[in-house]
Amino acid sequence: DKANTFLSIKMRMPDDGPPSKKFKYTLQHKNNGNHVSDKLQQERRNLPIYPARGKIINQIQRLDTAILIGETGSGKTTQIPQYLLEANVNKNAIIAVTQPRRVAAITISQRVAEEQGTELGQKVGYCVRFEDVTSENTKIKYMTDGMLLREAILDPLMKRYSIVILDEAHERTIHTDVLFGVVKQAQSRRKAKGIRPLKILVMSATMDVDHFSAYFNAAPVLYLEGRQYPVQVFYAPEPQSDYTFSSIVTLFQIHRVEPPNKDVLMFLTGQEEIESAVKTIRDITRSTEENMAPLVVCPLYAALPSHAQLKVFKPTPRVCLYIYLKDKKLTDIEAITEGCRKVIVATNIAETSVTIQGIKFVIDSGVVKAKVFNPNSGLDLLKVVRVSKAQALQRTGRAGRESAGSCYRLYTEQEFEQFSDSTVPEIQRCNLSSVVLQLLALGISDIVNFDFMDKPSTESIIAAVHQLHNLGAVVKETSIKLTPVGRKMAAFPLEPRLGKTLLIAKEHNCLEEILTIVSLLSVDSVIVTPQSKREEALAARQKFVSSEGDHVMLLNIYKAYKAVKGNREWCMENFINQRNMRTATEVRKQLHDICVRMDFPVKSCGNDSTTIRKCLAYGFFMNAAELQKDGSEYTSLSSRKTVSIHPSSVLFRCKPAYVIYNELVKTTKCYMRDLCVVDPDWLSEAAPAYFKKKKPGT
DNA sequence: GAGCACTGC
Incomplete structure (x- = not known):
């Protein structure tokens, strides 16, 4: 009605x-088949950015840092790296171009390779998680911002690059924001050490030009006109x-x-x-x-x-x-x-x-x-x-x-x-434990005074340091230092708690199983429960259910999935999200490779789920809860808040005395999601100091 | 007995 x-x-x-003048024409990426060069070259010359080519090259040639404002599609992302390469502003070294998203890094590099008339992965390539399509010939490298940040842990001076272009800077992803400080520091350190200079180019569609320029020591701003x-x-x-x-x-x-x-x-x-x-x-x-x-x-x-x-x-x-x-x-x-x-x-x-x-x-x-x-x-x-x-x-x-x-x-x-x-930039909105761990791995110990464009609150930095301290990743001496454990944790692309759990699993000879669980916890849920087929989904899931909790169930699902080689029909029948399962498999492979590189023996504990749960308890002791005396709800051991078991958990309606959980979500109640039954003794073993006041289970 | 924006390593 x-x-x-x-x-x-x-x-x-x-x-x-x-306010229509803000919006500009978008370049259409077409695949032109075989007769590439002439037509493509003509298309390049027809771009609105083309007449500004000489000026852009000149400016960047003489500047250490420049800010370039132009709407998406003005051609800046595809053309500027090529202009710089063609004028050899990069002095034969690599030009890195960061993107916030994988798919952008991949598709743009494909187009640019075509325009350069080279095979992708040769002169022009890309590098994203799970995929490195570059070679020793690569001069223009499109990559995700997170990828460049991870590379910086191994080489904080970014020595292989002569130019770093931070594209889509206005999106202010947490990775781009950290990179701002990291590239700035690399640039000044290289200058001080007399190493080949590093040029920084920040490309943005923002109106917030002054903020960017002020941060980069009043760097000049170049404006690009585009069709609109x-x-x-x-x-x-x-x-x-x-x-x-x-x-x-x-x-x-x-x-x-x-x-x-x-x-x-x-x-x-x-x-x-x-x-x-x-x-x-x-x-x-x-x-x-x-x-x-x-x-x-x-x-x-x-x-x-x-x-x-x-x-x-x-x-x-x-x-x-x-x-x-x-x-x-x-x-x-x-x-x-x-x-x-x-x-x-x-x-x-x-x-x-x-x-x-x-x-x-x-x-x-x-x-x-x-x-x-x-x-x-x-x-x-x-x-x-x-x-x-x-x-x-x-x-x-x-x-x-x-x-x-x-x-x-x-x-x-x-x-x-x-x-x-x-x-509000992402860095001011989320849990910083991963970022702080990464910064420490980069050799930056004074996080509170790190050169952020927009500082996260001191409380959230302290909370992150505190968490890392509890996990044994840092020690507080005159300054905050990474421990050997913290250094190893930083090698894994995982949030600190999950990284720590892997290290514990290595000591308990059950990496095989924990690798699987950690991978499944770090992707979107593989479990599907459509409203219309709820009963059917629950019945199908019954064969994976475990009284020990969701983690063990996830492990059961993964084993079954592997046994049928990821069969699509099997996924449908069992209400398993195949896409997320595939991602988890890729994550697992990556984590496994890192373990091998670090000489971790990847051993299996077979069906000894007690050991698995013990590892989880040791890694997640900060996320533990005990059943209240009246047996109705739980109390979180860290905050003493009342929390409940999420109805999606296999432990819903079960009343185990102690559990650890992967995360807490607040909706109508404070719900624990992804739970595992634990023994209170394991918790106090894991962190005697943390439970100094009151030992769990006493 | 509930409810899951979007990225990324």
């Missing part, structure tokens, strides 16, 4: 006109109480008046909300009496199976003519026959990670689901919050990538003015 009111929102233009398409912005005339409803209303408002070949991108917050909106939209199109063009509705979020994600990229099909022929004029039909409309209902995955062709309309709810971290409680909380102005702008820009478009903001202009300018 809500559907009948869908003209209730009237949009109006902002007083000062659309205007996006008209509309605001809601009054605050909206139900953004999902308003989004759907707006969609149909667009759908009734606009030519149907123009697709719509709608931003909502999460899987459940998206699926319900998709259903509502489909129901309305089915039940309406109006002659509307058909709508193809596609949900899009990261957890969606990849085959369903691919639907988004399919060209929108031609329209079913018969719907319109009966009472429409021919002129109307012409407009309609260009295609029916596709509407994509997405999370913020469509802001940066996924680019869809043909979007002319964006509907922005103005909200996003974000992780909020509280350093005092150590609790992560997933909350629906307002987007930042920068994020809203990013969403708006998605409407103008190929031609002019429109963006409907489901908030008033006054509300927009209240949004924060930019999203």
